[in-house]
Amino acid sequence: MKVQDLTKMKKSELLVIAKKLGVKGFSRLTKKELVMKLFDFVNEGGKALQKKTRELINKIKINPPRKRRRTGLIKAVNKIKDSKDSKKSGKKVESSKKVESSPKSKKSTSTSQKSEVGNQEPANTIDNEAKARTQIESMRYMETPVFANGNAFSPAELREIDEDLPDLPLGYGDDEIHLMSRDPQWMFCYWDICDETRQKLGKSDGAQIYMKLHDITNIEFNGSNSWSIHQFILNETARWWYIPVPGKGKSFISEIGYLHDDGSWNSIGFSNPASPPPGKQSSWVHDVFITLPFDKPLPLFAEDKEINWLGSSIPSREGLFNLPKRGSERSPAPFELQSDRVNLSSPGMASVSSYISFQEGEKVVNKIPFMESDNVTFKGITSPGTEMFINEDKITVQKDGSFIFTVPFGEKHPAHKLYTLDDNGHKNEWTITLSD
Amino acid sequence: MPKGYLALLLHAHLPFVRHPEYSNFLEEDWLFEAITETYIPLLLAYNRMRNDGVPFKVTMSLTPPLLCMLGDDILQKRYDRHLNKLVELAEKEVKRTNTNGHLNYLAQYYLDHFNELRGFWNGCNHDLISEFRKFMEIGNLDIITCGATHGYLPLMKRNPKAVNAQIKVAVDTHEQFLGVKPKGIWLPECAFYEGLDKILAKNGLRYFVVDTHGILFAHPRPKYQNYAPLFCNGSGVAAFGRDLETSVQVWSKDSGYPGDPDYREFYRDIGYDLELDYIKPYIQPNGERKNTGIKYHRITGKGGHKELYDPYWAREKAAMHSANFMYNREKQIEFLSHKMDREPFILAPYDAELFGHWWFEGPQWIEFLFRKSVYDQNTYELTHMRDYLSNNPVQQVSSPAESSWGNAGYHEFWLSDSNGWIYRHLHKAADRMTEMANKYPDAYDLYKRVLDQMARELLLAQSSDWAFIIKSDTMVEYARKRTVNHLRRFTRFYNELQSGQIDEDWLNKVEAVDNIFPQIDYKAYL
Secondary structure (H helix, E strand, O other): OOHHHHHOOOHHHHHHHHHHHOOOOOOOOOHHHHHHHHHHHHHHOHHHHHHHHHHHHHHHHHOOOOOOOOOOHHHHHHHHHHHHHHHHHOOOOOHHHHOOOOHHHHHHHHHOHHHHHHOOOOOOOOOHHHHHHHHHHHHOOOOOOEEEOOEEEOHHHHHOOOOOOOOOOOOOOOOEEEEEEOOOOEEEEEEEOOHHHHHHHOHHHOOEEEEEEEEOOOEOOOOOOOOOEEEEEOOOOOOEEEEEOOOOOOOEEEEEEEEOOOOOEEEEEEOOOEOOOOOOOOOOOOOOEEEOOOOOOOOOOOOOOOEEEOOEEEOOHHHHOOOOOEOOOOOOOOEEEEOOOOOOOOOOOOOOOEEEEEEEOOEEEEEEEEOOOOEEEEEEEEOOOOEEEEOOEEEOEOOOOEEEEEEEOOOOOOEEEEEEEOOOOOEEEEEEEEEO | OOOEEEEEEEEEOOOOOOOOOOOOOHHHHHHHHHHHHHHHHHHHHHHHHHHOOOOOOEEEEEOHHHHHHHOOHHHHHHHHHHHHHHHHHHHHHHHHOOOOHHHHHHHHHHHHHHHHHHHHHHHOOOOHHHHHHHHHHOOOEEEEEOOOOOEOHHHHOOOHHHHHHHHHHHHHHHHHHHOOOOOEEOOHHHOEOOOHHHHHHHOOOOEEEEOHHHHHOOEOOOOOHHHOOEEEOOOOOEEEEOOHHHHHHHHOOOOOHHHOOOOEOOOOOHHHHOOHHHHHHHOOOOOOOOOOOOOOEEOOOOOOOOOEOOHHHHHHHHHHHHHHHHHHHHHHHHHHHHHOOOOOEEEEEEEHHHEOOOEOOHHHHHHHHHHHHHHOOOOEEEOOHHHHHHHOOEEEEEEOOOEOOOHHHOOOOOOOOOOOOHHHHHHHHHHHHHHHHHHOOOOOHHHHHHHHHHHHHHHHHHEHHHHHHHHHOOOHHHHHHHHHHHHHHHHHHHHHHHHOOOOHHHHHHHHHHOOOOOOOOHHHHO
16 A cells, blocks of 8 residues: 555545544544554554555545534535435435535535536526525425534434444453342343353363352352352353242352363352342241331431431341351351241231240240141251251251251240251250240 | 222333434334323323312323423424324314214214314423423322333342432433422332332432332231331331232233223224225325224224224223222222221322223223212222321331232343343443443543433433333334444443544434433433
């Protein structure tokens, strides 16, 4: 490519080329600087870039860039016509460029298409009255210009705004893993793992990509202390997955990684935590009523601070039930109960007359509506390795930490004692009582 | 003293569809049909009741996109053109049908009806928002807001700033058009997640609606089920639950009122029935048929055979159905009031466009229901959520459960095989938006315009309507394009900000096309 190829062009055209080629910092240069910069850029860029530039130059010769927007109805009308004509003839004719500068050729564009395309019709004397009349007449057949923020646009040019925009990418390659709840039964996870990461962590060794779903209910998760892990084998090409929710009222984090033949695990990363909706009535019964006058603004509050408002307060859940998270500095929650009981009673009713309450010393830590009269079965999960005792009888705790036990309730059996012993010999005690 | 309360809520929403770049655009008909069939008929009913001194109470959510469209000059002009053509068609129909007594009677009925609508439209200077506002100011109407573009908030919660922008822009837009800040919000698709209430509180909102199970599954368990609101634990915003019983009677395809044989049949429109040469000026410019709004048949029965419509019969039926609805509410509230130690509150929310557009006689039904409720019974009182909260400041504290009023009660309709792909792009764009807002926290002039336009593009891409349309498998291509093109425009602006090379010419054009939220401020993302 020669320098002359570029110097022949207008600055506005050069700017378009610079922009399309992705030349940096061109906007403040003079034409001369711009030519040199472009010339160097193209020559350094190799043959492919030179070819592309030549194509761009040719394209611009055929379709000179539009001047900056103009205001005013008549001009907009001209533009409408311009773009219409260019559509019809397939390419833009040189004359339309002159329209903007010379009143003579303006007439030719706005009066008849024929004279414009060929530009051969002999010029007549200028008849201003006829010109205006024709212009107004022709407006009837044109699309109404759109006025916005002091600009007038032809609908045709507004239709073009998306023309040069690239498609959305398939992904963004940022190694993100995102977990979303869809409903109580299903979660949806998408990920965006770039090939480099995949190769590095296992794809090149032929390892299998897996998703691990960690149950992190009530846990300060450190990457390995989850209650349980569910594994799903993934396709290398998959970019999202539906995951069945194992158990209600729990929280999860998903992890993606490669499992190697020797059993070693290369983790790619973890998702955000997600807690699917409960999908059932809460077993927690705790009626707290407060007063919030509508004509007074709501108190603004810190995340975990109690609100005091005209003598009443909104208690935080942690304040009501002191359930420290496993893995946190406070003593761990040694087990978690899973209640499947769903009870749709009528509102505010008496059908729930008594409760089974779990007490740690004097403090009630959990309350479950009691509806059966004799034996009550409790299911739950604890850390694997924990021992549990009910009334000094050992409860069988499965390998994964799950347990189930049944105790009688009634006048003869108003209370039971439950305690757990964890790996470190730490003991936690509760009483389970029947209460109103 | 009433035994309970009934609050009717009409959710008026349409996605932002405005295409100045085309002189005719089929999807703009959504707005025009809603104005003709729902919004003006409702306003006419409100006017009649006000003139008769009926102290009715109804809550409406006028969503920000709807407000922006109703206030838009181009769309007002186009509606004017649309309405004039409709009157013209009805006039022609009166002439065409002069040999058939029944048809001619119907054609005349439509002509009168459209002329009444046009009288109202011109009488209010094309400003429907001010008409709604009048009823708000005298207390008949409580107007609440919605997400800025009806974005599906639980699927957006990854970036709380994006959720906040949906709420903040909505509150600001509401104030710009209606002169007051909203106190309540209809969550888009009734979709809630725990923690959203705090964002609502931050933006001055005091109450919202969740679906029935959002309240029933709250924790702790709600003492009064969904017959009293809950104060959200940690924020104090009130959550009202949708009542299922009232909903089924109106919504249900089979057992609901709108399926009655006497009511007008939606699917028999002269746009499809009449000869092409005759109807051509009133359908799509390319000759494809579409609904005109003139329909001569009644539902009749399940088969294809349709009898001619009779407006008098249909009106009688609407009166009967409103009496039935009232009777059922009386029974429901009496039953509940025995079981509760306070007055039950029944919330009956519906899509506004159901009334009039799908169910032609719906606005009549509403008017009958209000008149009867006021004069023909003493069991319950019509109220607004805001009035109820003013009079009942003591409520239970609990956390409503994540839920929506969509299919199966959760998010599956908006997160499925057909539309699940959009979220990675929407999430990325939301992150980029907050990134750029933080990078230029005090932008002005050109940079501010770019950032504001980016916010508009992101918000428009987030409309739950697109995901909904893609899933429901009608007009898929349009909805897909809307999602993708707003994101592509957004991405170009993002790249321009990164490179520092802003194409003002292009910005001008995009501003002219996506002109929703004239006064938006991107700082909503800070």
